[in-house]
Amino acid sequence: MAEEQSTPAIENVPGSNPKDLSQVVQGTAENLLNKLEENLGEQKGAELPEDQLLQSSAPGPLDKEGKNVEDVLNIISQSIFREGEGHILLKLCDRSSLLSVVSHSLSAYITTLEPLPLQRLSSRIATEVSIWMCSLFNFTDGAAFCHDDTRDGLVKISRMTLHQHYPKMVQDGFEALFSRPPVIYLTSGTYVDIAHYVCVQLGLPLSTIRVIRSDLEQEEALEAIFNEDKAAGRLPILCIANVHSSLFQSFSPSKFSEVCQKNGIWLHLEGHALAALALAEESSAPTPNADSLSLTIGSWIGVPAVPFVTLYKITGMEEIASFAGLSTVNPSVRLNCLPLWCVLRSLGEDQFKSRINNIFEMMEVLNNKMAEFSSIRILSQRPEQKEFINVQDVCKADFDMEKIFNTVSPALAFQYVSINPPNPESRVPDYFNNLNSWLGQTMQRDCGQIPLEIVDVETTGYVLRLCPFESLAFSGVSLTEDDLEAFIIALENQTAILNATVCQREKFIELIEAEIKLQLVEIPHWAGLGGVCYIPPEQRRSPDDQEANNLPYTDEELHLINHKNVQVINQLRTLDSAFSLGEGGDGRMCIRFGMVSMDTDVEELLALVTKTGTDLDEQVDHFQNMEEMVRKGIQQAQSDLQRESEEVIWQEGILRHVPLVGSIYNWISPAQKTQVQGRTLSLNEGKLSTSDVLYKGPSPEKSVSNDSEPHTEEVCIIDETSKEVSSLTLQPTPQTTE
DSSP states (O other): OHHHHHHHHHHTSTTOSHHHHHHHHHHHHHHHHHHHHHHHHOTTSSOOOGGGSTTTSOOOOOOSSOOOHHHHHHHHHHHHHHHTTTOOOOOOOSHHHHHHHHHHHHHHHGGGSOHHHHHHHHHHHHHHHHHHHHHHTTOTTEEEEEESSTTHHHHHHHHHHHHHHOTTHHHHGGGGGSSSOEEEEESOGGGHHHHHHHHHHHTOOGGGEEEOOTTOOSHHHHHHHHHHHHHTTOEEEEEEEETTSHHHHHSOHHHHHHHHHHTTOEEEEESGGGGGGGGSOTTSOOOOSOSEEEEOHHHHHTOSSOOEEEEEEOTTOHHHHHHHTSSOOOOSSOOTTHHHHHHHHHHHHHHHHHHHHHHHHHHHHHHHHHTTOTTEEEOSSOTTOOSOOOGGGGGSTTOOGGGHHHHOOSOEEEEEOOSSOOOTTSOOOHHHHHHHHHHHHHHHHHOTTSOEEEEEETTTEEEEEEOGGGOSSSSTTTOOHHHHHHHHHHHHHHHHHHHHHHHHHHHHHHHHHHOTTEEEEOOTTOOSSEEEEEOOGGGOOOTTOHHHHHSOOOHHHHHHHHHHHHHHHHHHHTTOTTOEEEEOTTSOEEEEEOOOOTTOOHHHHHHHHHHHHHHHHHHHHHHHHHHHHHHHHHHHHHHHHHHHHHHHHHHHOSGGGSTTHHHHHHHHSOOOOOOOOOEEEETTTOOEEEGGGGGSOOOGGGOOOOTTSOOOEEEEEEOSSSSSOOEEEEEEOOOOOO
């Protein structure tokens, strides 16, 4: 009777039906996502005050009263919008991407189960993920460990190798390492930071890490390094190999693995080329004998919020794997492998492999297209690889797995080197770094759908790198053939501009070297033709005097040169606003020229700069000559006026100028009024004459003026008081016609 009464009660519990429960969870998560996207799209609606946004407000105490769901979502959505600088979040139009986001809510939701059912369900999901991942990547006798930090898997692998080589570590702890300190090898220096992180997490000294030289090509040389550390009382335990590194590429995977296995060293592989292992048929040869692999599944298949996966050998090592925390599933907060389980269920094996295959095929198309550019050097292809192997061959049953990492191209690295490239064995000049930086920024602007990054490589210089396995935006489902075609067309157009600029630059430099008035200025981080500096006559140096040319300009000379070039650029801007002012590495101001085409007349541009500078020099010379002329004219006029004043005194008599006596004498016998004539200086003729011509009116027959004739300005010096002081005025000379 009790059982009959309990049955209806269970049926009335909301969500007791598994189908209803699934709909409730899915509907709730999707409603929250839709609400979040809706708030992001309504940035013009009711905006929050600045003090409520996460970017504008400082962390503070919790509010006394809670907020409803809509208010909380409004705060986080507008904060996301501000953080993204107006860019709306990528819409989750892919069903697998949406499922991955929703599954995070599910992974937290299932923690409400009782401990025993929760542990059973978690173990089942984790076991299926391990089986599926090992099957997809042909990794036999292995298990999968899901983690949120990409470095966490390597930390636990290192801890497991420590327990493997130091059995007493469980009881003795770090004291077990004293007798023979461990050694961890790296095949690439790019992983040094991660290796140091591992040492910090495990309490190991940084001297545990050793980077193997990349020039090793013989197995004996690699084994000699291992024996060297053994002879020094150290114990090699782990080798972290990047499948793209030069050292690993110089060996076959099986040979490299064989050397590590022979010396009891755990081999851990990393790199995006590992994604190609999923393309191989199950009937083909197994994965190269690695002991563990690091996989970034989410970026490989273009699905967000998917955990990282580390595959490792488990057979016979179950206990130490448990010590390292690799086989432990702790769903108390959330089950982190559930999103991956949901995504794999949604995609299936065929679609999972198809997404990875699409990326490799797109990279193969880009490699083949860009190989046709004579001015671009492809750095991601190994030059010694003579036989071309198609990506589709990896799927064949008879494919040789030894060639798999030399077949696929997970990244594309290229560099513009012009039609006449510099020495490939050394780093390119700084000017080519500027060109590659300009090319990268231009491609990022014109083809934003393809994530291109600019990388400074120590041995080669600036390199443009494209790696679709590191970006969710560049996945096998979001990128189309039209996007690739647009990328190739844009690259072709920009390289044509670069080729023209490099070609014209050679002529540009030759013309500058042939002109003593101009000097070439190297502008840091400038990718155009370059800069040209106009040198004033006083600062010019003879091209034959090499010793003087090697000396730097003084601060005074540099100031005069910069002042002159600022005047030149201001004058040029009145003709064309495209002229710009630049500054060289030595502090010299210059006229800066950018990218040009083959139709640009470089000689005409430099001639314009030279003519403008010369005209300014002539104006300076003219003003200097005028200054000298005026100075001499003033001196001569003062001398003439002084002489005439003295003559007037003698003519009038000395007594008239004696104090007291002169006034009585002038009262008795008034003197005739005598005035000293002023002087006028012709600036055109440099002739000094009396100023009486300025006060004579023109004759009627000569009153017609000719406006076409230039006006002549003269300096008139008049001494009206018959004293030493003279006044200087500028007055136009009356113009008449004959």
